[in-house]
Amino acid sequence: MEYCPLVKNILLLDSEGGRIAVKYYSDDWPTNNAKEAFEKSIFTKTHKINARTEAEITMLDSNVVLYKFVQDLHFFVTGGDSENELILSTVLQGFFDAVGILLRGNLNKREALENLDLILLCLDEIIDGGIILETDANVIAGKVASHSVDSAAPLSEQTISQALATAREHFTRSLLSG
């Protein structure tokens, strides 16, 4: 696997560094304490930085960490020292946008916790054992949403609201980048 781009972990933390959902794919952090220590140091290092318009990047213990924040949600993707930063960046963007679609634009901690099942499924669809499975946010969200048959919203209606969410997402992004 030495040549394959690998993701070491994906984290979704709240505005105090607490866990919402985390997934580790590497043996670098064998115990829960080691994991929490890593989360604490990356959070302390980044929480004052404005990573709300563009994803930011830093090094921590010879790992490359990319991060992006929105409201009280902090998204992180970690890769090895020599990993291609732009590959990690597409993973982060995929995760970030997919969560945005799944939460229908209501990106905050409360909404995330209430839909924790969707977020966990989302992580499961992005990475499998460190290997990138999918990076396109629409495809990821589509796969996750197709599993959760929400009895309140029939399938056709759901796809329309999903499409709206996607459209809104794209619109905001084009506004921000322009």
Place this chain on the structure above:
Amino acid sequence: MAQYIKKVDDRDEDEYSPFLGIEKGAVLQEARVFNDSQLDSRRCSQVITKLLYLLNQGETFTKVEATEVFFSVTKLFQSKDVGLRRMVYLIIKELSPSSDEVIMVTSSLMKDMNSKTDVYRANAIRVLCRITDATLLTQIERYLKQAVVDKNPVVASAALVSGIHILQTNPEIVKRWSNEVQEAVQSRAALVQFHALALLHQIRQNDRLAVSKLVTSLTRGSVRSPLAQCLLIRYTSQVIRESSTNNQSGERPFYDYLEGCLRHKSEMVILEAARAITEFNGVTSRELTPAITVLQLFLSSSKPVLRFAAVRTLNKVAMTHPMAVTNCNIDMESLISDQNRSIATLAITTLLKTGNESGVDRLMKQITNFMSDIADEFKIVVVDAIRSLCLKFPLKYRSLMNFLSNILREEGGFEYKKAIVDSIVILIRDIPDAKEIGLLHLCEFIEDCEFTYLSTQILHFLGVEGPKTADPSKYIRYIYNRVILENATVRASAVSTLAKFGAVVDSLKPRVFVLLRRCLYDIDDEVRDRATLYLNTLGGDGSVVETDKDVKDFLFGSLDIPLVNLETSLKNYEPTEEPFDINSVENIPAAGNKPTALGAQPPAPASTVDTYENLLSSIPEFSTFGNLFKSSAPVELTEAETEYAVNVVKHIFDKHVVFQYNCTNTIPEQLLENVVVVVDASEAEEFAELATKPLNSLPYGAPGQTFVAFEKPEGVPAVGRFSNVLKFLVKEVDPSSGYAEEDGVEDEYQLEDSEIVAADYMLKVGVSNFRNAWESLGPEFERVDEYGLGPRESLSEAVNAVINLLGMQPCEGTEVVAANSRSHSCLLSGVYIGNVKVLVRLSFGVDSSKEVAMKLAVRSEDESVSDVIHDVVAN
């Protein structure tokens, strides 16, 4: 989704969480709903989410709890609810059941694997491959193989990625899918292509030729997915790395492909290709230029990730090729104020590597503003870079030393301060002019230093360096202040330092005695003991003074015994009448590389020379040959994939040559004994065979060596051709029992010829500045002559032929000939047998009929060697 727990009214809105007050015991109770005969799928999903939440928060289940949950979860396969099934898959993966539990779900998962619903198929494959073991794998292998070529990309990807994981534990199963995987590489779905390529490479990774073929075919076609393209670039670099030793023509294979990738529409591919190019072994500036150009564009991107990636790569390039990066200096300077401090630090350290002498002061001013608002870890990086800059431009020591002393006075943690102190110490050692001001800065620092470790280190250093300065007395005040103000450890070390001043500077001796006598009343044992000891040895208490040399040895001499050995000896020492004798401690030198005759030797070859040297000197017949001058790279004497694989390494000594034949027996049914190589040296007149060391036994698969030694006239670069025949006794081996038969048959095997050529007497040793080296050798033994090389294929081919003939190291990238040029100059350097340094300047010219003429100028430390070089070319 419904709320799990009713909102507690008196809670603040912000602190609301559906998992507030959640408890493991209660959730495990709730999990009983899985056993209900009428399944409420929504409720079950919620309970699974809660279990997953607990696991995610770091909660652990005991073995019993996990088993219980797992068993009840298996009941949920009855439900047809897609969402619930998906959660069941997740929790099964998280619980990582034991193999006897896995059997419970295997049939359900296999049913899902063959289901009509694609999402079931993809996920069931991933779950099953994650939890299953080898025996079950063989049962499902057939389905997986089909899934690899499934028309649904999600299913195909699931099977391929699972294949990558399984390959780590059960490679033989996955290797059987080769054909299907190859088909999947051609898939239209981007990610299927990516996963298939990753798996295919892993299947073939031990077969160099197959990887090379894979790269050759795919670099021609169009790989659509950017991720797959990145993989292909990585594999291409691997092939380039492994083939570089065989390639003589100077053109790097696949360079055009990588250069083409620099114009790819996806930035991740551009970055991957640029990085691959900058990481070439011995990359030339011509190869670098296009990669640097695209990276420079990234520097001004609006995306921090892109800027970071570019500046990080350029920073690495600057370590080896600072000149190539200077074009980016203006963009770099604007990055000093980048919001992202990692980017700013990388930009500064790059600038420090590429900057020229005149720009140092301006740069230092910019950095001073920057230092105050970055974290310690970045500051350490900057300090290290400044130290190397100072060593590069020693004349600038004043401003750089001032900078270091300024930051030393500012706030900072231990690691940061230590980095600064270490840097100042190194500068003092290497730049004599900087000594006085550096020592004073350190003295100032210990006046107000909170770190005991640093104080003692500095005091020790002062003791060694201070007495040698013009006015040692000015340091005494700082040192004695420590005795008054500091803790016991620092006081003790200050006493030692005082004693060192007293020992070396006679004029200070009486005053040092006064100070040391005061220390006799210190409250700490160690301080008093040291003071007494030093007064005694230096003669301050009126006793008989030991000789001056003894005192200095005692004070300044270092312990020349490895500490580890001393420690073991002390542990073994039994308290008896006999005192501990430090001379009895074993003094085995540390197992490092011994210093070779040349400081400039590249480290990698030096280490192989060392292993060869150890190997040869362990053989009694060869131990008298003296120092090993050079060992060649192995030369294959057999075709690939023949019965016996043999290669030869030529070891060159002053008066001898030893051929080391590395033999491998590739036939499992044979055992070879008494293996020798019979060498016919009739075409090598100056060589006389001296000794042969046969190989007693050569079993299947385990390489062994046999040696043949020749004597040759000293100092003569004798050349010749040797024909080789491998002779041995073959014994049949019963493959089932592994026992060899008693009787064997004599047999022989013809090998290719080996040769000793002039280049074997030359070591490739580069020089960093050819011009300086050339001037310093002087024109005394310079020999210049001109040669006609006749019609050649191209100028570049002629240049390489001469370089290979001489076996010397091309310097400053001059081995690369610009396309279509009519003339070329090439600089070579090397060390000739007898440790004679040789430099060569070659000027080539080519005319319209491709006739190449060459002017050869040689300078060396020995007249005869200069002549020899000309003889080599003339013949």
